[in-house]
Amino acid sequence: MTIEQRAPGEFSPASIFDVADRAGVSPSTVSRALRGLPNVAPATRERVARAAHELFYVASPAASGLASGRTTTVGIVVPFLSRWFFMRVVQGAEEVIRAAGYDVLLHNLGDAAGRERFFDRLPLNRKVDGIVLVDVTVQPHEQARLQALGVPVTVVGGDALGVGAVGIDDAAGVRMAVRHLVHLGHRDIGMLGGDAATGLNFAVPGRRRTTFLGAIAEAGLVTKPEWVVSSDWGIEGGARATERLLSSRRVPTALFAESDEVAFGALRTLRLAGLDVPRRMSVIGFDDHEMASVVNLTTVAQPVDAQGAAAARLLIHAMLGHADPFARLALPTQLVIRGSTAPPSGAGGSRRSPAVTH
Amino acid sequence: MTIEQRAPGEFSPASIFDVADRAGVSPSTVSRALRGLPNVAPATRERVARAAHELFYVASPAASGLASGRTTTVGIVVPFLSRWFFMRVVQGAEEVIRAAGYDVLLHNLGDAAGRERFFDRLPLNRKVDGIVLVDVTVQPHEQARLQALGVPVTVVGGDALGVGAVGIDDAAGVRMAVRHLVHLGHRDIGMLGGDAATGLNFAVPGRRRTTFLGAIAEAGLVTKPEWVVSSDWGIEGGARATERLLSSRRVPTALFAESDEVAFGALRTLRLAGLDVPRRMSVIGFDDHEMASVVNLTTVAQPVDAQGAAAARLLIHAMLGHADPFARLALPTQLVIRGSTAPPSGAGGSRRSPAVTH
DNA sequence: GTGAAAGCGCTAACAA
DNA sequence: TTGTTAGCGCTTTCAC
Numbered sequence: 001m002t003i004e005q006r007a008p009g010e011f012s013p014a015s016i017f018d019v020a021d022r023a024g025v026s027p028s029t030v031s032r033a034l035r036g037l038p039n040v041a042p043a044t045r046e047r048v049a050r051a052a053h054e055l056f057y058v059a060s061p062a063a064s065g066l067a068s069g070r071t072t073t074v075g076i077v078v079p080f081l082s083r084w085f086f087m088r089v090v091q092g093a094e095e096v097i098r099a100a101g102y103d104v105l106l107h108n109l110g111d112a113a114g115r116e117r118f119f120d121r122l123p124l125n126r127k128v129d130g131i132v133l134v135d136v137t138v139q140p141h142e143q144a145r146l147q148a149l150g151v152p153v154t155v156v157g158g159d160a161l162g163v164g165a166v167g168i169d170d171a172a173g174v175r176m177a178v179r180h181l182v183h184l185g186h187r188d189i190g191m192l193g194g195d196a197a198t199g200l201n202f203a204v205p206g207r208r209r210t211t212f213l214g215a216i217a218e219a220g221l222v223t224k225p226e227w228v229v230s231s232d233w234g235i236e237g238g239a240r241a242t243e244r245l246l247s248s249r250r251v252p253t254a255l256f257a258e259s260d261e262v263a264f265g266a267l268r269t270l271r272l273a274g275l276d277v278p279r280r281m282s283v284i285g286f287d288d289h290e291m292a293s294v295v296n297l298t299t300v301a302q303p304v305d306a307q308g309a310a311a312a313r314l315l316i317h318a319m320l321g322h323a324d325p326f327a328r329l330a331l332p333t334q335l336v337i338r339g340s341t342a343p344p345s346g347a348g349g350s351r352r353s354p355a356v357t358h
Numbered sequence: 359m360t361i362e363q364r365a366p367g368e369f370s371p372a373s374i375f376d377v378a379d380r381a382g383v384s385p386s387t388v389s390r391a392l393r394g395l396p397n398v399a400p401a402t403r404e405r406v407a408r409a410a411h412e413l414f415y416v417a418s419p420a421a422s423g424l425a426s427g428r429t430t431t432v433g434i435v436v437p438f439l440s441r442w443f444f445m446r447v448v449q450g451a452e453e454v455i456r457a458a459g460y461d462v463l464l465h466n467l468g469d470a471a472g473r474e475r476f477f478d479r480l481p482l483n484r485k486v487d488g489i490v491l492v493d494v495t496v497q498p499h500e501q502a503r504l505q506a507l508g509v510p511v512t513v514v515g516g517d518a519l520g521v522g523a524v525g526i527d528d529a530a531g532v533r534m535a536v537r538h539l540v541h542l543g544h545r546d547i548g549m550l551g552g553d554a555a556t557g558l559n560f561a562v563p564g565r566r567r568t569t570f571l572g573a574i575a576e577a578g579l580v581t582k583p584e585w586v587v588s589s590d591w592g593i594e595g596g597a598r599a600t601e602r603l604l605s606s607r608r609v610p611t612a613l614f615a616e617s618d619e620v621a622f623g624a625l626r627t628l629r630l631a632g633l634d635v636p637r638r639m640s641v642i643g644f645d646d647h648e649m650a651s652v653v654n655l656t657t658v659a660q661p662v663d664a665q666g667a668a669a670a671r672l673l674i675h676a677m678l679g680h681a682d683p684f685a686r687l688a689l690p691t692q693l694v695i696r697g698s699t700a701p702p703s704g705a706g707g708s709r710r711s712p713a714v715t716h
Numbered sequence: 717g718t719g720a721a722a723g724c725g726c727t728a729a730c731a732a
Numbered sequence: 733t734t735g736t737t738a739g740c741g742c743t744t745t746c747a748c
Contacts, residue, residue, distance in 0.1 A: 383734075383735085384734065384735045384736080385735090386734075386735065386736080387733085387734060387735075390733095390734090397733060397734085398733075398734085399733060399734090402733080402734085421740090423740090424739095424740045424741065424742085425739080425740055426740085427740080
């Protein structure tokens with residue numbers, strides 16, 4: 001920007017030389033003093049700090065980045081922005097990252113094409129010192145690309161080899177849900193999944209379905225193929241999946257939804273179909289979304305912010321060179337019983353007050 | 359990073375000189391060719407492109423940033439990350455920003471201290487070419503600080519002078535809600551607000567309350583101070599506000615909630631208090647949150663992604679030097695009638711099927 | 717504890 | 733249309 005183009009009030013920011021002049025030291029000393037490096041006399045440091053403050057001096061990130069090779073920025077990569085889970089993970093990670101003095105570069109994959117572009121073109125190349133990858137199962141060839149970035153990576157809720165990972169014990173959570181239904185007396189249990197058609201191949205969906213089928217078998221039950229139905233993740237997906245399931249000749253007495261958002265969609269469809277929950281149909285979700293208490297949904301709670309925060313901490317350790325970059329962490333899940341599950345209508349047993357929408 | 363520290367497979371990325379050598383041209387030609395500048399022979403451009411591709415060359419953002427003064431990054435600043443509205447705005451803006459070739463630096467204010475720090479220290483200084491500010495009312499002294507950044511700013515849903523702004527006609531939306539209740543026959547109408555205690559001074563809360571009181575007066579009604587209650591924004595805030603309101607000697611027959619999330623909290627409290635919605639209490643929200651259809655909430659819909667997208671477009675125009683940086687845009691709102699509003703129990707009139715929670 | 721000097725990898729005048 | 737030449741504003745050896 002040449003001087004003529006500048007707006008009247010605008011003035012070019014102070015450089016490290018300006019600060020050096022004002023403090024009566026050399027630029028290198030300014031640099032050292034301001035970054036808190038050792039080998040700076042307290043009095044000098046003080047003088048430099050004051051000069052910098054008076055001139056509103058802040059080091060140019062581009063210049064120091066170019067000189068040092070560090071960006072003081074970390075990338076957070078999510079499949080979508082609109083899902084509650086991702087947002088909360090981002091929130092948890094953001095807080096830790098900012099507290100550690102880094103900025104957050106947010107990258108939204110969006111769809112399958114976006115995912116491919118991400119691994120192919122590596123748009124975060126040289127822009128970040130580390131990456132938190134949320135809920136993406138990294139394929140082997142993708143992992144190679146990631147390595148080419150030359151920065152540490154941690155993963156939340158995804159499978160990945162050779163990088164730090166934090167998540168929950170998904171299998172334990174799913175089993176918890178199935179057992180709860182079984183203990184209530186249900187023998188006909190369906191499952192509503194996400195997964196289909198997004199092409200983003202994110203980590204969770206497949207895993208939960210496999211475990212569900214295993215848990216059903218463990219309980220000595222069988223489920224029907226028409227009772228295990230996938231659709232897009234989210235409320236609308238859950239609604240559509242439930243519609244499809246309800247079109248079977250015989251329907252189950254209980255539904256396990258892969259996420260609370262899918263469960264919410266199910267609740268809406270069941271209400272519109274006039275099927276009382278939990279009298280005619282029990283529904284259990286997964287997440288403990290903040291809306292779960294509003295719609296009185298029984299669910300498997302997982303700590304979401306905490307997973308983001310843990311991944312960020314892992315990453316920061318890795319960027320600092322300490323810490324095992326291959327660490328894996330599994331946070332606990334917990335059953336939260338509310339009003340959307342009850343014994344099947346045929347059975348005796350205690351009754352819970354029904355779930356209501358508002 | 360010295361050569362010894364490098365991991366085995368890692369190799370230093372190609373520089374613009376490497377590409378120049380391989381293509382048999384000078385670095386400046388490489389630069390021009392790769393950035394699509396005019397005055398490059400098609401054949402040359404082609405040769406350069408191939409060389410760059412073969413060497414996996416990508417320009418160092420720090421170096422080109424330092425040389426050009428541009429960052430190809432835009433900052434999005436939000437008060438919180440955990441609120442649905444903000445997320446959707448970010449989503450809408452992100453898409454436009456990325457499509458225009460910029461990266462997104464996400465900055466979360468978090469709380470009052472974070473807000474102050476933001477305007478005081480300007481952490482986005484020289485890191486972005488423009489800023490989208492979400493739902494922040496910019497105070498005059500803050501505006502001066504923003505100007506010091508020397509980059510264009512646009513605001514979503516906030517008041518701000520001298521910068522582009524997009525939002526909705528809040529007043530029209532609020533009046534729509536109040537009139538709907540009045541037409542149903544309600545005369546005792548309360549309001550649940552956010553606002554209190556966050557200290558973040560974000561834009562919307564105060565505005566909606568003022569308009570609400572105006573609309574009540576317009577309708578020739580009166581409301582009581584105990585019926586207009588504020589709490590933290592969000593579900594828990596709405597729940598607490600409703601509890602407080604219900605402790606009045608006489609309660610209204612209808613509630614206008616400042617946001618759907620506040621309304622959700624209200625619905626939960628009303629359910630727990632055994633007050634049937636809409637029979638004993640009508641509730642109307644604001645936003646058309648995706649959960650509104652699940653809990654059957656009547657609400658005033660506003661386009662959220664679209665506001666973020668519009669703000670991003672405004673910003674990009676401003677960064678490119680075209681476009682009026684003072685443009686203001688108001689997107690339309692729309693009443694969405696669902697099952698949470700009905701005539702008050704005393705009155706006659708048509709009945710709607712009740713809202714249900716799950 | 718401090719300073720001098722040499723880059724970091726690009727872009728942008730200017731010249732050719 | 734292309735090449736040459738200076739920087740952009742820091743950090744970082746290496747001397748002192």
